[in-house]
Amino acid sequence: MAENNPRPKPKKEAVPMPKQEPKIRRDNFNEVATGYTEQQALEEASRCLQCPKPQCITGCPVEVPIPEFVKLLREGKYQEAIKKIKEKNALPAICGRVCPQEEQCQEKCIMGKVGEPVSIGRLERYLADWERKKGVETPQKTSPTGKQVAVVGSGPAGLTVAADLAKRGHKVVIFEALHLPGGVLVYGIPEFRLPKSIVQAEVDYVKKLGAELFNGYLIGRIHTVPELLKRGFDAVFIGTGAGLPAFMGLPGENLGGIYSASEFLIRVNLMKSYAFPTYDTPIRLGRHVVVIGGGNVAMDSARSALRLGAEEVCIVYRRSREEMPARHEEVENAEEEGILCKFLANPKKFFGDEKGWVKAMECVCMELGPPDDSGRRRPVPVKGSEFVMDTDTVIVAVGRSPNPIIQSTTEGLAVTKWGTIMADENGKTNIDGVYAGGDIVTGEATVISAMGAGKKAAKAMHEYLVKKSANR
Amino acid sequence: MYEILSKKDLAPKIKLFEVSAPPIAEKTRPGQFLMLIIDEKGERIPLTISDYDPKKGSVSFAFNEVGKTTKQLGLMKKGDSILNITGPLGMPSSIKKYGNVLCIGGGVMIAPLLLQIKALREAGNTVTAVIGARIKNLLFNQNEIKAASDKFYTATDDGSTGCKGLSFLKEVLDKEKFDRCIAMGPVVMMKEVSALTKPHRIPTVVNLMPIMVDGMGMCGVCRVTVAGKMKFGCVDGPEFDGHEVDFDELVNRQRMFLPEERLSSLVWETVGGCKCGGK
Numbered sequence: 001m002a003e004n005n006p007r008p009k010p011k012k013e014a015v016p017m018p019k020q021e022p023k024i025r026r027d028n029f030n031e032v033a034t035g036y037t038e039q040q041a042l043e044e045a046s047r048c049l050q051c052p053k054p055q056c057i058t059g060c061p062v063e064v065p066i067p068e069f070v071k072l073l074r075e076g077k078y079q080e081a082i083k084k085i086k087e088k089n090a091l092p093a094i095c096g097r098v099c100p101q102e103e104q105c106q107e108k109c110i111m112g113k114v115g116e117p118v119s120i121g122r123l124e125r126y127l128a129d130w131e132r133k134k135g136v137e138t139p140q141k142t143s144p145t146g147k148q149v150a151v152v153g154s155g156p157a158g159l160t161v162a163a164d165l166a167k168r169g170h171k172v173v174i175f176e177a178l179h180l181p182g183g184v185l186v187y188g189i190p191e192f193r194l195p196k197s198i199v200q201a202e203v204d205y206v207k208k209l210g211a212e213l214f215n216g217y218l219i220g221r222i223h224t225v226p227e228l229l230k231r232g233f234d235a236v237f238i239g240t241g242a243g244l245p246a247f248m249g250l251p252g253e254n255l256g257g258i259y260s261a262s263e264f265l266i267r268v269n270l271m272k273s274y275a276f277p278t279y280d281t282p283i284r285l286g287r288h289v290v291v292i293g294g295g296n297v298a299m300d301s302a303r304s305a306l307r308l309g310a311e312e313v314c315i316v317y318r319r320s321r322e323e324m325p326a327r328h329e330e331v332e333n334a335e336e337e338g339i340l341c342k343f344l345a346n347p348k349k350f351f352g353d354e355k356g357w358v359k360a361m362e363c364v365c366m367e368l369g370p371p372d373d374s375g376r377r378r379p380v381p382v383k384g385s386e387f388v389m390d391t392d393t394v395i396v397a398v399g400r401s402p403n404p405i406i407q408s409t410t411e412g413l414a415v416t417k418w419g420t421i422m423a424d425e426n427g428k429t430n431i432d433g434v435y436a437g438g439d440i441v442t443g444e445a446t447v448i449s450a451m452g453a454g455k456k457a458a459k460a461m462h463e464y465l466v467k468k469s470a471n472r
Numbered sequence: 473m474y475e476i477l478s479k480k481d482l483a484p485k486i487k488l489f490e491v492s493a494p495p496i497a498e499k500t501r502p503g504q505f506l507m508l509i510i511d512e513k514g515e516r517i518p519l520t521i522s523d524y525d526p527k528k529g530s531v532s533f534a535f536n537e538v539g540k541t542t543k544q545l546g547l548m549k550k551g552d553s554i555l556n557i558t559g560p561l562g563m564p565s566s567i568k569k570y571g572n573v574l575c576i577g578g579g580v581m582i583a584p585l586l587l588q589i590k591a592l593r594e595a596g597n598t599v600t601a602v603i604g605a606r607i608k609n610l611l612f613n614q615n616e617i618k619a620a621s622d623k624f625y626t627a628t629d630d631g632s633t634g635c636k637g638l639s640f641l642k643e644v645l646d647k648e649k650f651d652r653c654i655a656m657g658p659v660v661m662m663k664e665v666s667a668l669t670k671p672h673r674i675p676t677v678v679n680l681m682p683i684m685v686d687g688m689g690m691c692g693v694c695r696v697t698v699a700g701k702m703k704f705g706c707v708d709g710p711e712f713d714g715h716e717v718d719f720d721e722l723v724n725r726q727r728m729f730l731p732e733e734r735l736s737s738l739v740w741e742t743v744g745g746c747k748c749g750g751k
Contacts, residue, residue: 177558177686177688178558178686179509179516179555179556179558187686187690215556216556216557216558217495217558218558218559218561218688221499221559221560221561221688222495222496222499222559222560223495223499243688243689243690244689244690244692244704244707245690245691245692247692247695247702249702253702254695254697254702254721254725256724256725256727256728257728259693260691260692260693262690262691262692263685263691263692263693266685266686266690266691267685267691271515271516271685272513276732276736277540277732277735277736277739278513279513279514279515280513280514280515280540280541280736281515281516281685282515282729282732282733282735282736283732284728284729284731284732355724356721356724356725356727403688403689403690403707404689404707405688405689405707
């Protein structure tokens with residue numbers, strides 16, 4: 001056992017993540033990062049200092065007991081290690097892949113002060129993958145409390161709430177509007193970053209915990225939230241995410257060949273149009289693809305377009321590299337694959353051909369002015385710097401706003417001026433028994449912050465349900 | 473899974489399915505649509521709901537076998553199951569007493585038009601119904617619509633039955649005052665109707681079915697320009713003010729995937745599950 005060996009001074013550098021070569025991976029949809037081997041995982045785990053006052057946990061929105069699971073891993077106790085993670089996080093295979101650990105747990109890691117932080121996310125992923133390959137243990141069921149909870153949306157927030165409340169013995173029913181569960185994990189994040197089989201396995205785990213799932217149930221149009229409460233649900237969690245795609249309101253934006261990132265990614269990820277015509281949903285991609293935006297969704301779109309066979313993919317972003325909200329790792333991956341970036345440029349209008357298909361885009365150069373509300377320097381157009389780019393496919397990845405269906409069909413539900421649902425830090429809305437969390441409350445954010453919100457809401461909902469029983 | 477309870481031929485290549493979907497049936501109102509996906513390799517397509525029966529727990533929809541998905545659907549039989557149906561989607565029609573209403577339906581949309589007419593009649597309106605198709609044998613529901621309305625016209629593009637084209641409406645509109653017009657059918661038809669009612673200032677509602685993927689506001693492919701503003705067909709519609717819709721843009725957007733749609737259909741007919749060889 002590694003623990004019995006004399007412990008050498010930990011290496012400053014992390015064990016690198018094995019990846020598919022850029023030249024190869026740009027032509028396939030298989031996962032880019034292939035995951036640590038057992039040896040690599042043990043080596044990386046050995047770098048953990050096992051701090052008496054671990055800072056990493058404070059950086060984790062769901063408070064995974066990081067040093068404890070790393071210690072168990074180091075001791076070769078993989079089963080116990082994954083169990084330790086699952087005490088706090090029901091979806092480790094997903095978090096290990098898509099969490100921005102560099103801004104969370106790993107940012108706080110003491111090893112980061114002397115070299116690279118411990119690759120906590122990669123270790124989490126290793127354990128989750130190990131467990132999945134071996135076969136996931138069916139969790140023990142708690143005796144039923146007799147309480148029933150409706151979870152609206154099966155994305156990261158909803159799945160977390162469902163898992164936590166089911167574990168506590170409440171009857172959970174998940175209503176998913178699409179025909180497949182997983183929310184953004186399925187329709188938004190591409191296969192090469194998060195294989196759909198992994199999402200399916202995590203959904204199956206939540207179902208094994210006792211949660212029931214209905215696909216194709218659009219709450220608001222089918223049953224409304226007040227009706228769910230009337231029909232015997234003791235509490236409702238709303239985790240409907242950031243649905244509505246934003247457009248820029250520019251001339252020519254409705255030309256053919258201009259997709260919202262949501263449309264593009266839904267076609268490719270959820271509907272598998274990369275396998276058209278084996279799968280029935282088409283996608284048409286030209287040779288010169290332009291992606292507008294600088295977030296993770298823009299990266300995902302650009303890298304998907306490349307894999308679909310685009311000759312050239314260029315990201316157009318109105319600020320500079322430093323202000324890009326995308327994960328650094330993803331920008332790096334994208335550039336390695338040959339994606340071009342045009343910084344400090346903003347589209348102004350689109351030109352179409354005689355068939356109504358986009359053929360060019362006019363942009364204006366930008367320069368950075370003083371910081372705005374987000375703390376990033378505000379881009380300002382440079383007068384007279386307009387230029388035209390040839391393009392035959394444009395993907396608009398400039399953000400998403402909340403889907404309004406629940407808000408407009410739930411009488412009395414307090415909503416912000418941005419259309420997000422108002423909820424306190426525990427996800428409690430102004431309606432008794434109704435909780436909300438994730439992008440529908442915060443606006444577009446990350447998978448893990450949605451899970452963190454789900455975690456807190458589940459705790460508050462559990463307390464609410466217990467109190468409700470006591471009062472009866 | 474959603475079971476097909478009955479299947480009816482309305483006209484050549486136009487079929488009506490009644491499927492079991494109790495929660496959808498309970499909530500549907502006229503004007504709404506559903507999204508359907510046949511199997512896990514399928515595409516999601518929007519279809520206007522033609523009828524609903526909350527007691528029986530069923531909804532009905534008509535479709536025209538034009539593409540791969542609708543052709544595949546057409547081969548399904550009573551008792552077969554559809555992977556997923558999501559609905560009811562979109563804003564329901566505003567059904568109230570307007571007075572004298574002109575209801576115009578073309579092609580496959582004649583089926584949901586009947587539902588509109590019945591609801592408007594029940595709300596106390598006088599209804600003049602017009603149904604149209606390319607040729608005589610593509611018309612259907614004549615008797616039902618005739619029985620449900622106060623006045624009834626038919627029209628065909630070639631004049632094989634009823635009036636030839638929709639230009640006869642000019643006279644109708646000159647003679648009679650209408651308080652509202654509803655048009656559902658091919659985009660060119662709705663465009664023509666809107667142009668005819670505009671000089672008479674008759675509030676005209678058109679029911680748009682642009683290309684959709686999710687049908688609930690997520691993808692934005694169904695965007696249409698109405699009064700110069702971007703609207704989503706699925707959540708802001710499907711009904712819009714016909715005098716404000718940019719129909720030419722809509723026609724263009726509906727043709728976006730035409731080559732792919734043809735390819736998909738061809739593959740299905742030659743090597744896919746149909747094997748009819750396009751016959």
